[in-house]
Amino acid sequence: xxxxxxxxxxxxxxxxxxxxxxxxxxxxxxxxxxxxxxxxxxxxxxxxxxxxxxxxxxxxxxxxxxxxxxxxxxxxxxxxxxxxxxxxxxxxxxxxxxxxxxxxxxxxxxxxxxxxxx
Amino acid sequence: xxxxxxxxxxxxxxxxxxxxxxxxxxxxxxxxxxxxxxxxxxxxxxxxxxxxxxxxxxxxxxxxxxxxxxxxxxxxxxxxxxxxxxxxxxxxxxxxxxxxxxxxxxxxxxxxxxxxxxxxxxxxxxxxxxxxxxxxxxxxxxxxxxxxxxxxxxxxxxxxxxxxxxxxxxxxxxxxxxxxxxxxxxxxxxxxxxxxxxxxxxxxxxxxxxxxxxxxxxxxxxxxxxxxxxxxxxxxxxxxxxxxxxxxxxxxxxxxxxxxxxxxxxxxxxxxxxxxxxxxxxxxxxxxxxxxxxxxxxxxxxxxxxxxxxxxxxxxxxxxxxxxxxxxxxxxxxxxxxxxxxxxxxxxxxxxxxxxxxxxxxx
Numbered sequence: 092x093x094x095x096x097x098x099x100x101x102x103x104x105x106x107x108x109x110x111x112x113x114x115x116x117x118x119x120x121x122x123x124x125x126x127x128x129x130x131x132x133x134x135x136x137x138x139x140x141x142x143x144x145x146x147x148x149x150x151x152x153x154x155x156x157x158x159x160x161x162x163x164x165x166x167x168x169x170x171x172x173x174x175x176x177x178x179x180x181x182x183x184x185x186x187x188x189x190x191x192x193x194x195x196x197x198x199x200x201x202x203x204x205x206x207x208x209x
Numbered sequence: 210x211x212x213x214x215x216x217x218x219x220x221x222x223x224x225x226x227x228x229x230x231x232x233x234x235x236x237x238x239x240x241x242x243x244x245x246x247x248x249x250x251x252x253x254x255x256x257x258x259x260x261x262x263x264x265x266x267x268x269x270x271x272x273x274x275x276x277x278x279x280x281x282x283x284x285x286x287x288x289x290x291x292x293x294x295x296x297x298x299x300x301x302x303x304x305x306x307x308x309x310x311x312x313x314x315x316x317x318x319x320x321x322x323x324x325x326x327x328x329x330x331x332x333x334x335x336x337x338x339x340x341x342x343x344x345x346x347x348x349x350x351x352x353x354x355x356x357x358x359x360x361x362x363x364x365x366x367x368x369x370x371x372x373x374x375x376x377x378x379x380x381x382x383x384x385x386x387x388x389x390x391x392x393x394x395x396x397x398x399x400x401x402x403x404x405x406x407x408x409x410x411x412x413x414x415x416x417x418x419x420x421x422x423x424x425x426x427x428x429x430x431x432x433x434x435x436x437x438x439x440x441x442x443x444x445x446x447x448x449x450x451x452x453x454x455x456x457x458x459x460x461x462x463x464x465x466x467x468x469x470x471x472x473x474x475x476x477x478x479x480x481x482x483x484x485x486x487x488x489x490x491x492x493x494x495x496x497x498x499x500x501x502x503x504x505x506x507x508x509x510x511x512x513x514x515x516x517x518x519x520x521x522x523x524x525x526x527x528x529x530x531x532x533x534x535x536x537x538x539x540x541x542x543x544x545x546x547x548x549x550x551x552x553x554x555x556x557x558x559x560x561x562x563x564x565x566x567x568x569x570x571x572x
Contacts, residue, residue: 136482152489155393155450159489173483185482185494 093198093205102127102204105164109142112208118142119197119206120178123164128178129195129206134169141192144170149184228559230545231566232311233506234412234463234534235302237345238292239317239337244344248336253329264319268415270428272540283538291538292316295348302537303351306545309563310572312353313345314382314463318414321360322386331364338372346377353570355382355410362397369398373405379570380408380461385438386416391445396454403455408569411442412463439465440473443503447477450490452498459569460503467505467531468513471524474499500527504569506534507561508543515550528557532566 096110096119107120109132116132118141132140148163166184167176175184176192183190196207239245242257242264249257256262271277276284276291283291283301292298302308320334334357346354354377358365365381372378381402383390390398390411402409417438425431439462452458477495485491513521522528535543549558566572 150486150489153453155488155490157490169483175486183482185485 093207095203096206097204099202107142127197129197130181131193139171141167144168229309229563231563232308232535233532233566234536235311235313236292236316237313240290240293245336248339253332280538280542314355314412317357318384321384322414322416327359327361331359334359353377353379355380365398366401369401380410382410384414386414389445391449391451399455409460436466436469447495447498448488452502453492463506504530506532508534508536509541510543510548515552531561533562
C-alpha cells in the first residue's frame with residue numbers, strides 16, 4: 092500500500108525525514124542528486140533511529156594511508172556505533188550480504204512523496 | 210620414583226614413539242659472543258676480540274633460583290650456557306622427546322631490537338645466522354632455522370635474500386620489541402618473506418616494556434604481561450593492511466599465549482564494523498586474518514582443563530592455529546607428552562603436536 096509522507100518541497104537535497112507508517116519507523120532521504128530513498132529507520136545493531144545519524148560519504152583505499160572519498164551523501168551512518176549503510180540498497184558496508192536494513196520504494200507524484208509499504 | 214610415576218613414565222615413552230611432534234619454540238644459543246667471531250668480517254671482529262663489546266643486558270630481573278631463566282639440567286660441561294651445546298640439545302630434546310622437527314628461534318633478539326648502529330647489528334645478525342647454519346642446521350636435518358634480522362628493513366631484506374634460500378631456513382624472526390612491525394616502513398620485510406615463501410616468526414625479546422614506557426617491577430609481573438605485546442603486534446599487522454597486501458603471508462606468534470585470541474577477534478571485529486572507514490585498506494573482518502594468516506604456539510601451557518581448552522578452540526572457530534612448543538631450554542619447558550589435556554581427541558592432539566606446524570612450515 093502507498094502512503095503519502097510529505098510534500099515534495101519539504102524534503103530538500105541531502106536531507107532526511109523520519110515517518111511512521113503502519114507502526115514502522117521509516118526514514119525517507121533525498122540524496123545529493125535529488126533521488127529519493129526510504130529505509131527502515133532502525134539500526135539492526137542496537138536499535139537507534141538512523142535518522143538521528145548522518146548522511147555521509149565513505150572511504151576506500153588499497154594501500155595503507157590511501158583514502159578515496161566515495162559515495163558522497165549516499166551513506167547513512169548510525170548515530171551510535173558508526174555502522175554505515177548504503178541508502179540505495181540498505182546493505183551495511185562491512186558485511187553487505189548478512190547485515191542490512193530493509194528498503195522501501197519511494198515515488199513522487201504531483202508534489203507529494205509516497206512510500207510503498209508491502 | 211613411585212610405582213605410579215613409573216607407569217606414567219613408561220606409558221609416555223611408549224606413546225612418544227608413535228606420535229609425531231614438531232617443537233615450534235627452541236632456543237639454541239651462542240656460548241658467548243666469541244662464537245660469532247669466525248663469522249664476522251675483519252672489521253667487525255675487532256669489536257669483540259680487541260674492544261670487548263658485549264650485548265646490552267636490558268632485563269633488570271633475576272629468577273628465584275640458580276640457573277635463573279633456564280631449566281636447571283640444561284647446562285653443559287663446565288657450565289656451558291643452555292642451548293649452546295648441540296650434543297646436549299640433541300640428546301635432551303630431540304632424542305629424549307622423539308621430536309620430528311624442531312624450529313630454532315635462537316636467542317639473539319638483541320641484534321633485532323638494537324636501537325642505532327644498525328651496521329654492526331646487521332653484521333651480528335648475519336654472523337649469528339651463519340653460526341646457526343654451520344653449527345646447528347648442517348648437523349641435524351630435524352633442525353629448522355629462523356633468520357635473525359636487524360630492524361633496518363633494507364639490511365633485513367639483504368640478509369633474508371642471503372640466507373633465505375637455505376633449505377632448512379623456514380622463517381624470519383621478527384623479535385617483539387618496543388616498535389610495531391605492521392608499520393609500512395617494515396613492509397619490505399614481509400615482501401621478502403612472501404617472495405621466499407618464508408613464515409614470519411614473532412617472539413618476545415628482552416626489550417618489551419609492554420605499556421607505559423617502563424618495565425613492571427617484578428619478573429612475575431613482566432612475564433604475566435607478555436601477551437599484551439603480542440596483541441599490539443597483531444593489531445598493528447591487521448590495521449596496517451599487511452595481510453591484504455600479502456594474503457599468503459603466515460605469522461607464527463611464539464610464546465605469546467592463545468587464550469586471548471577469541472577476545473581479540475571479537476573486539477577487533479566489533480570495532481571494524483563502525484570504524485572501518487579509518488582503515489579502508491583492510492578488506493576483511495579481522496577474525497579472517499586470525500584464521501588464515503596467524504598461528505599460535507602453546508607454551509607456556511596454563512594447566513587448563515580439557516573442557517575449557519575445547520571451549521577456547523570452539524571460540525577461536527578453528528583447530529588449525531595452535532602449534533605445540535617446548536621453549537627448551539628455558540625453565541618453563543613443556544614436555545610433549547605431559548602438556549595437552551589427555552582427554553582431547555587424538556585428531557586434535559595430532560593437529561597441535563604436528564600437523565598444524567607441518568602445514569605452516571610446508572614440511
